[in-house]
Amino acid sequence: MACHFFHAGEGEEGALKERLGKVFQFLKEVRAESRRVTWASRREIMAATAVVLIVVFLSALYLGIVDLILSALIRVVLG
Structure with missing residues (x-):
């Protein structure tokens, strides 16, 4: 075809x-x-970028702490 x-x-x-x-x-x-x-101004873009970076950093920190705690618990349980 x-x-x-x-x-x-x-x-x-x-x-x-x-x-x-x-x-x-x-x-x-x-x-x-x-x-x-209507495009965002440079200042608005910089502010939004800062918010995104802060949220990503805090999320990574939180997940890292949870991972450490859970891995410690698993080590204790499994001996």
């Missing part, structure tokens, strides 16, 4: 052009929409 999108046969050339036109129209609309987006 032939792939109709990549190989345009007789009479299908118009359909291929129409699909490509729709793709280009979509990309044009995406570009226009991205210009209307």
